[in-house]
Amino acid sequence: MTDDSAAAGRMLPGVHQWLARRRQDAGLRQYVVYAAAVFIFALFAVILRDDGFLTASNLLNIGRQAAPIAVMAVGMTFALAAAEIDLSVGAVTALSSLVAAEAVGSYGFVAGAAVAVAVGAGIGLVNGVIAVKVRIPSFLVTLGMLGIVSGIARNMNNLQSLPIRNDTFLAIFGAGSVGPISSLLIWTVVVGVIGHFVLHQLRWGRHVLSVGADRSAAGALGINTDRIRITALMTSAAAASFAGVLLAGRLAIGRHDLGENLLLTVIAAVVIGGTNLFGGRASVAGAIAGSVVMAMLNNGLILMGLRVADQLIARGVIIILAVALSMREQKET
């Protein structure tokens, strides 16, 4: 592959120069994730063509799988951008599916979603305040919170799933569609566009990046770094809980383990999307592309007929490889 690109570089000096310039601008790595998405799609389209990878229903399925990952990934992008990390997201997603199911039954679909997201934001607030004010690294605080939230979710309905019968809720947050476009896809795009706008066009987004890049410099310029770090962790938890709403909408239930195992997938999606695991660089569009990559990989492993145990192993290996590769690329520039 390296030989190929070098050869292409010799043949097309223009391309080579363009690549060199992008590299200089530290911009090339931004595109790796899109190339990976296309490559994996093409690969699976060939090797899994007899297993139905390219069927409309399977592609739709990938999209539905990608949606909650992408929503969580957009939130996680802000946590990582601020040089924090939120390990509680999977647990928050699960709890929030239960909270939504509970609240929808009593108060209707708007409250169902709103209460769930508010609970998520509240958990993020607790994470943030403890991490910042008690000065405990966020990976430890959120690891503890992961346990607490999982436990609460398991107690909430005695490990039973809680059915959701509100058709409006299910249509808006799951099964519904606008024309041929699934509502899950629409939500993903909405969250992505908002996330991108917030990161690039809002003062808060630039301050998150500044605090993640150099906390003491940001502080010396008068940025309230505590507030930024807390709100970044609130954002990741709130996004995770909105992913819980989408999972609940898609499956028409709330359950203690919905989305619980997505944590690693989400981190991998964000990091291969070009966000620095240690702060200061972030890409919302990359996180969404990374989520599609991860959803395709999950789907491909299932279609290959791997047993659940082997899927777990394969996914773990892929995640470590993907993150290692993207970090190497990031370090180079």
Add this chain to the structure above:
Amino acid sequence: MTGAAGTPALEVEGLCKSFRAVRALDHVALSLHYGRVTALLGDNGAGKSTLVKCISGVYAPDAGVVKVDGTVQAVASPEAARSLGIETVHQTLAVIDPLDVVENLFLNREHTRGGRFGAWLGVLDKKRMRAESGEILGRLDIRIPSLRRSMSALSGGQRQAVAIGRAAAWGQQIVLLDEPAAALGVEQAARVLDLIRSLRDAGVAVLLITHNMDRVTEVCDRAVVLRQGRKTAEVDVGEVTKDDLVAYITGARTGGPDT
């Protein structure tokens, strides 16, 4: 131009700051005047940067007061200092690498668009900031290849120039410069001196930390010398030689008319 006789722009009295066993500042007093450049001299570890950080709200001093325009102010945070008109170029520059030049110039002083709602949300007015950045750098004669470059793509001197430009652009009353020319080439360093003169002529009170005695004699009116956290000398630059200054810094001599 307010003379030295007027109310000082900034006064520091009895400032103390310790880091565990290290007395970084021991009852330091200092005053800066509008339209004057004061040098803050001292060997490595004398406490110069610590003093600047106490004034600019990065550190909370253990004791002592800071007065701005004769009024005691609690400079509890960098934001408090900035809103009192105190701008600082820290020794570490405090520039944010992944942001571009414009974003660094306007960091935490951003223009927003979209009226009140836009201001509340913090919707950045990038166009306006870019235009004003061009003006600011042009006025200060600071040359940067592209305003859209991220700071990490700039040379050490260019980064320093941006940090100085930011302080000069926002520092309406008091500008603290911690080694602002350390990474600069001859030409750029000369430009920084010009910049300091133009700040002075505009009536700004400037504090200049430097290890370069030529710069002291070229632009400074007064010099304050710190040694191991204590003020050991305060002199009019016109009345001493460079050798005198070095002697104060090394501790070969103490004193000066005011101490």
